[in-house]
Amino acid sequence: MLSIEHLTLQLPYYTSWWRRRWAEVLSDVSLELHPGEVHAVVGASGAGKSLLAHALLGLLPEPKHQTGRLTFQNRALTAARQRQLRGRELALIPQSLDALDPLVRSQRQVSWAASRAGHARSDAWQAAGQALTHYQLDERGRQAFPHELSGGMARRVLTAMAHVSHAQLIIADEPSVGLDPQQRNRVLDALAALALEGKSVLLITHDLRHALPIAQQVTLMNQGRCIETACASAFRGDGDTLATGYARALWQALPDNHFGVLTTTQAQNVA
């Protein structure tokens, strides 16, 4: 479905008004997404997970230096194709709830997403209503402005927007941040259901523990690099089947595992 080969991205920063430097934010990132699969990208903050999402959709502003190959459905994913496909074949569930228009009620926003994806206008309104119902938003939620929605409801509105677009690849950027367990499970279940329909879901998260039940593959990122891609089933016990020290340390630092870094992994963690 989607393959990323040796993606390297450099973004500018300014040490003063006139001096521009380039910071390498993604280095040699490669990964492969298959239909019907939830692929989790897990990493520390600043690992470049969100940048990866934005690079895939072509949302990063110029100037930038980007090299490497992106292929979507066996054709190169160029900037022009990204522009054409995003919101249709490629959908992003953004991290920031600021992505919602603060002056527009939720059903209207979802219907915009539907018409962008090619629904006729009357049809779009219907589809939006159905999608919101599907994600358990009641009449009040459908008619609410973004500031009236809780974090979980807003996230489900954003998921509904991806849902109505019938996209084949859904990139969910930190969809479960700040949600209570019930809401989080609803949002994650919604993503798992999209994968069951044969779509690919790229789940970007730092929340390894809750990504595991729905993901098949897990890629760990750190400081712009892919550290390891492992099966979700490798994360169990003390994580002995994981290839890298970083993966084991991450696993053991979870509050319901050791909530600590074992000394052996600490030494390897430097890498």
Add this chain to the structure above:
Amino acid sequence: MLSAYRLHHAFADQTAVLDNVSLSLEAGEWVGLNGLSGAGKSTLGQLLAGHLTPQAGVIKVDGAAPPRSGLQPVQWLPQSPELSVNPRWRVKRILEEAWTPSTALREAFGIEPGWLNRYPSALSGGELQRVCVLRALAPGVRYLIADEISSMLDPLTQLALWQALRQVADERRLGVLVISHDAALLERLCPRRLTLSEGRLSPPARHGAQSA
């Protein structure tokens, strides 16, 4: 002791988010607070830190009303750090607004010297969160309301943040109210845990009736 007595708070004419909530937090104590989205956890935190004024009820910090101006002894650490910094200030100015943390503390919180000259938009959420936490630890601060501060962090960074915070809190005997959805995390951090639901705090069965 940070104490709140019979707090009441409602938004517009809806049912009260907080209804007769009382709570106390001793110096050096860690209390965990969880509850569903929209249960009013953040509202309670903001009331305690003086970001909101309670519609009824009294909040006292070490026996006195919180000061009207100057450094607030109760600091609220918000969930979204990007909304609590001035986007036109460089990180150094943000970090040193109230005090100047030592290099050792900066290192303990994993704040790299290279960040100081950047603008907040050039830091990731988790990086900025650490800046915001350290910023709030000025001398004179007695209590912290940590509102989902580690929910956007990966496990390793989360661990490092709590370890660094724990060390400072132990040294200075800070009282910390940890608001989180993560039951496992609260269990690790807080000997006393409370749940907020339908406007009321329910104390855990094992500990005495601290709150109404």
